[in-house]
Amino acid sequence: MFDFDREIDRSGTMSLKWDKYKGQDVLPMWVADTDFVSPPCVLSALTERVAHGIFGYSRPSPRLIELIMARLSERYGWQIEAEWLVFLPGVVPGLNLACKAWSQHGRGIITPKPVYYPFLQAPGFNDRPLLTVPMVEQDGRWLLDIEELERQAPSADLLLLCNPQNPGGTIFTREELATIDAIAERHNLVVCSDEIHCDLLLDKDARHIPYGAISAEAAQRSAVMMAPSKTFNIAGLCCSFAVVPNARLRLKLQQAMRGISADVNLLGFVAAEAAYEGGEAWLQAQLDYLRDNMMLIEQAVARWPGVSMARNQATYLAWIDVGALGLDNPIAFFEQAGVGLSPGAQFGDGDFVRLNFGCTKALLVKALARMEQAILKLPK
Template structure:
């Protein structure tokens, strides 16, 4: 029904991902958008709205709000209220607004490390000390160092959490989230949980638990940020939302937004509504395709001496440890081989590279072949 093998020419479309290596024989496997055509329901809704011809200021439709509330209940057993929703032009602005809204000058903001790099930047952008807690490998999964979180917590007001984690793809278990929440309760931490990849679960035995769904008390001290952007490949339309149960936290967020955060654009709302209304069959097919892509990566890494990959439970982003290759500059090494990856140093660990496998299987196969030739040539 859906053709994920279809090659889409993104040249000449002002694509951030593809323009980086314009007119170079380098396959772009870096920034986190996919090369898949968005769901038909999204394209049809956007086409109809564009035909209307007027693109003024907008707000979310009652139907979009209903769909989000229903989605939280159906997928996660989480009963939220419509008034808890605060719409944002992106999760990254949301992280920065979180720093502004729920932390005090001189008090730290805790982030995991390695982590999606805006987490590492947001505290400094808001004149707050950055406190990091390492992600450690445990049973082939990347998890938060709970003892270190306990040590850092007294100096902080806010923890920026990423679940599923980017990079690494960990889906945190209930027990892991409850251990974090116990520390948050003891030290009066607000939890801002970026859950933008929550629909992209590749491990069929795992379940995503929104932080606010842990318990009524966890909901009161947390803000969950989500978006249809990564799930349905509509990131460029900039529509995200925060679920904020606590009215005091919600007011502080709304106050922090004043005069700074732009409204979501009209087409972002339209796409989000269409995706949540009619995109789930497409999503299921995409997940099956991504699981096949991940299997190719796992098989390739198993052949490569000095390279490892922990269990990638979610996202289309493989977090690959290349320390055993002793490369001075991993990104330059693979660019010379014709593959453009994200540098681990950007996320907090230079011995890794991040590979975006949200692409056709043919393109992924070619990228892995290029990487393999370069690795094997180095090891001769």
Template sequence: MAFNFDESIDRRHSDSFKWQKYYEQNVIPLWVADTDFRSPPCIIEALQARIAHGVFGYGFPPPELTELFIARMAERYHWRVQPEWLVFLPGLVSGINLAVRALTGPDEGIVIPTPIYPPFRAAARGAGRRQRLAPMVLNDGRWLADLAAVETELTGVEKLLMLCNPHNPGGTVYRREELQQQLAFAQRHDLLVCSDEIHCDLLLEPGVEHIPFASLDSDAEQRSVTLMSPSKTFNIAGLGASLAVIPNPRLRMRFIAQRSGIVPSVDVLAFVAATAAWRDGQQWLDEQLAYLRGNRDWLRARINELPGLHMASPEGTYLAWIDAHELAVENPQRFFEQAGVGLSPGAEFGDPRFVRLNFGCPRALLEEGVERMAAAVNAG
């Protein structure tokens, strides 16, 4: 490999949110979705050049960034995106909240798969919207949203369906027929769709492809808001470069109006980092994916050897969703934290019987963390 993903970078005494949680504690942080890999050299060099310029006034989206994104969508996902569809954002979570507030009213509801990335349900709660929860079920080793389970409960006040593809947690990459089923559900109930596709480039399973929901057909396009970002892919989440793709001009105007005066513009350095990532970062990404596949495969085999734990193989993301319901412990996250491993509690996603583990780290750190987990499980 040209890039060293085994490199150990000391983040304990940095401004890392991930590592500061356990500052001066003997706990390995494998929780929040932030990898421990050095970002690609092309991004670092581009940022250094921009900083050397020395002036950091208000910026605007570089035309090159728009062109790169449009070309990327066409080449990788066969999705023809128009430049006027793009709304640049300082973070994907703000996009989720804007979508909830722009696309639903105070007395309306949202259909949300669960377990799911916590900001989805937090956005609904924060806006005071009703929630209908569709369970994620394990089907042949893949976590899938069971929309049929919630269909009879709908009352007609529901106006928005939330998707996460690849799904977080669980790592499912939805197939075309599965997305078409979700589109049919949205059509039957006249729902708009917000699709979080932030992990779309992080596909680990050979032969699996990412299909943007909006690319299914013109109807899917016109009823959707798609959220994307290079942040997880290239480990630049702290810079806040994201965007919403909104083909329907009426929905786009509502979305933009909702952000006015509240959600700021994107930082000029974030624009620089995103441009460099999508222009020059492919070789680094290819090697990162190979490394992550190795971590995933090792982790799955090791976790499934441990009594009381089970892990399905994520097709995408660098996040493992570990079933700990057979452990004789009340709180799996606290149990492993006391053993020296910081994991995300499943309760935050919607199921306290699980924990989420971030394997986007050097293998040595991953092995040390999992061996601590093994020691705790076997001691019990």
């Protein structure tokens, strides 16, 4: 029904991902957008709206708000109010606004490490001390070092959480989130949870739990940030939202946005509504395709001496440990082999690389073959 094997030429389309290696024989497997055509319902809605011909300032439709509320209720049993929603042009601006709104000068902001690099940048951009808590591998999953989180918490106002975790792919359980929340309660931390990958669950046995759905108390000290962008490959349309149940925190966020944060653009709203209204069958087909791609990576990594990877429960991003290969510059090594990856150092650990497998199987197989050839040529 949906052709994820279809190869689309993205050259000449102002693609950040593909223009990076323009004119080079390097396969771009780095920045987190996919090479899949967005759902037909999204394309149809955008075509219809473009035909209208006027693109003025906009606001979310009542239907989009209804769809978000229904989605959170049906998927997670989380009943939210419409007034809790704050629409944003992206989760990354949301992280920076969170630092501005919910922390004081001189007080730290805690983030896991390794993590999606804007987490590591946002405190400094807002003149706040960065406090990091290591992610540690436990039984094949990446989890926060709880003892270190407890140690850092008294010096902080805000915890930036990433669930599902990027780049590690962990889906935190309710019990794991409750442990984090107990620390947040003891030390009066606001928790800003980036949950942009919450629809991209590869582990069929796992369930995503929004931070605000842990308990009524957790909801009152947190903000959950979500978006249809990664799920439906519409990141360039820049439509995200924060769920902020606490009125005081919500007001502070809205005040921080004034004069700084742009409104969501009209086509972003249109695409989001269409995706949430009619994109579920496409999403499920995409997940099946991504699971197959993930299996190809796991099989390849198992063949590669000195390379390992924890279980990837979510996202289309593989976090691969190449530290035992002894490479001076892993990214340059794989670029020379014809594969462009994201550097682990950018996320906080230079022994890793991140591979985006949101692509056709043909492209992934080609990339894995190039990586394998390069790895097997290394001296034993």
